[in-house]
Amino acid sequence: MEELDVLVIGRASTLMSTIRTRLPETLKTEVLDPSHLRSELKNKQPKVILLLHDEGDIERVALIQSEQLHAPVIFIHESHDFQLFRDLVRRGVTDYLVMPEDLEGLGDRVETIVSRASAEQPKEQLFKRGNGKVFSFYSGKGGSGKTFLSTAFAQTLKFESTAQVIYIDLNLQYGGGETFLGIEPNRTIMDLEPVVEELSEHHLKNVSEKEPFSKLDLLISPRDAELAERLTEDFVTKVLRACRRTYDFIIVDLPSSIDERTYGALIEADKVFYTIALDTPSIRVLKHVESLFQKLGIPTEDRLELVLNEVGKENELSKKDLERFVTYPQAAQIRRDLKGVQTGINKGQPIRKEPKEKKMIPAAKDMRKWVRSMLK
Ligand SMILES: Nc1ncnc2c1ncn2[C@@H]1O[C@H](COP(=O)(O)OP(=O)(O)OP(=O)(O)O)[C@@H](O)[C@H]1O
Numbered sequence: 017m018e019e020l021d022v023l024v025i026g027r028a029s030t031l032m033s034t035i036r037t038r039l040p041e042t043l044k045t046e047v048l049d050p051s052h053l054r055s056e057l058k059n060k061q062p063k064v065i066l067l068l069h070d071e072g073d074i075e076r077v078a079l080i081q082s083e084q085l086h087a088p089v090i091f092i093h094e095s096h097d098f099q100l101f102r103d104l105v106r107r108g109v110t111d112y113l114v115m116p117e118d119l120e121g122l123g124d125r126v127e128t129i130v131s132r133a134s135a136e137q138p139k140e141q142l143f144k145r146g147n148g149k150v151f152s153f154y155s156g157k158g159g160s161g162k163t164f165l166s167t168a169f170a171q172t173l174k175f176e177s178t179a180q181v182i183y184i185d186l187n188l189q190y191g192g193g194e195t196f197l198g199i200e201p202n203r204t205i206m207d208l209e210p211v212v213e214e215l216s217e218h219h220l221k222n223v224s225e226k227e228p229f230s231k232l233d234l235l236i237s238p239r240d241a242e243l244a245e246r247l248t249e250d251f252v253t254k255v256l257r258a259c260r261r262t263y264d265f266i267i268v269d270l271p272s273s274i275d276e277r278t279y280g281a282l283i284e285a286d287k288v289f290y291t292i293a294l295d296t297p298s299i300r301v302l303k304h305v306e307s308l309f310q311k312l313g314i315p316t317e318d319r320l321e322l323v324l325n326e327v328g329k330e331n332e333l334s335k336k337d338l339e340r341f342v343t344y345p346q347a348a349q350i351r352r353d354l355k356g357v358q359t360g361i362n363k364g365q366p367i368r369k370e371p372k373e374k375k376m377i378p379a380a381k382d383m384r385k386w387v388r389s390m391l392k
Pocket residue numbers: 155157158159160161162163164165187192270271272325326327350351352353354357358361379
């Protein structure tokens with residue numbers, strides 16, 4: 017097995033030559049012609065893979081993923097192809113760079129990934145780095161529990177695993193996540209704006225707040241509509257991609273209204289957890305959302321999963337009733353827990369404070385069940 021810093025997969029071309037001139041000379045770099053991919057890939061152990069666009073990108077990514085579990089893959093193309101980008105990211109590609117516009121930052125990016133990979137002990141690596149999963153919590157219906165469930169999910173994930181987790185609040189006008197976690201933020205996601213073109217792990221760690229009990233990292237929203245307007249879909253996409261390189265799980269809390277930022281986070285998501293109550297209005301809203309997603313080209317198949325919230329005896333509909341109207345997989349169900357949830361909020365305290373809680377409120381237990389089943 018040959019150890020390498022960078023493996024560039026692509027045919028000889030002008031693009032290939034340009035890319036090679038941008039890679040730091042200190043890095044051990046090799047070029048592999050795609051026709052030798054099948055036979056040669058298993059003999060190489062690179063820290064990062066640069067894959068140049070060619071025919072059969074998806075199949076090649078699948079092959080790389082099956083042979084090279086640890087190396088992040090950066091895909092390089094000469095044009096913007098949204099559909100392809102989406103498919104590649106869902107296959108586990110870390111980054112999609114468009115040449116020549118992204119050429120400037122290429123060398124630095126590769127260097128950062130390589131130096132991080134060198135510093136890490138592969139044996140202690142429990143999760144695939146550089147390949148973090150984005151889970152966006154969404155619902156067309158306000159007040160359906162997106163913020164409560166996404167904060168609780170992120171916090172529980174942190175308590176129940178060694179994964180690196182970040183919670184991102186994209187309710188840019190009103191915020192919300194910090195109140196469920198009892199945080200008084202000093203910094204917000206806006207602080208990333210000046211450095212968005214060169215986002216590093218360092219920037220993310222500096223700007224994020226920490227939830228003191230679980231040590232969950234948080235990117236808090238500015239709660240300022242005017243400021244928020246400045247942020248674009250491109251900003252959201254760049255932040256999420258940078259987070260993929262640093263974290264194992266990126267939990268995004270979204271508002272019900274779909275603007276360009278919400279759209280960016282929905283497109284980038286590996287999974288969309290749709291929070292829904294067991295009643296007719298909620299199903300009606302979901303139907304609207306479905307047709308809107310279709311119009312906007314936001315895929316739901318294999319991505320959208322339902323999280324039944326406020327489940328209890330007083331629900332208008334049963335799970336069976338819901339299944340007659342909606343066939344999405346059900347990721348979890350969380351009980352209606354007025355006492356437990358409300359007491360926490362009133363005290364400004366999160367629902368979990370330690371890994372092995374003695375007295376856990378019912379909603380926290382349901383959340384733990386979901387998170388544990390997902391981690392298996
Ligand atoms: N399982 C539950 N049991 C009891 N109360 C709940 C539960 N889930 C959510 N709530 C309560 O419902 C209210 C709305 O929840 P939350 O703010 O999370 O919804 P949201 O979808 O984020 O709302 P918005 O659309 O305004 O962002 C909160 O007061 C929360 O405490």
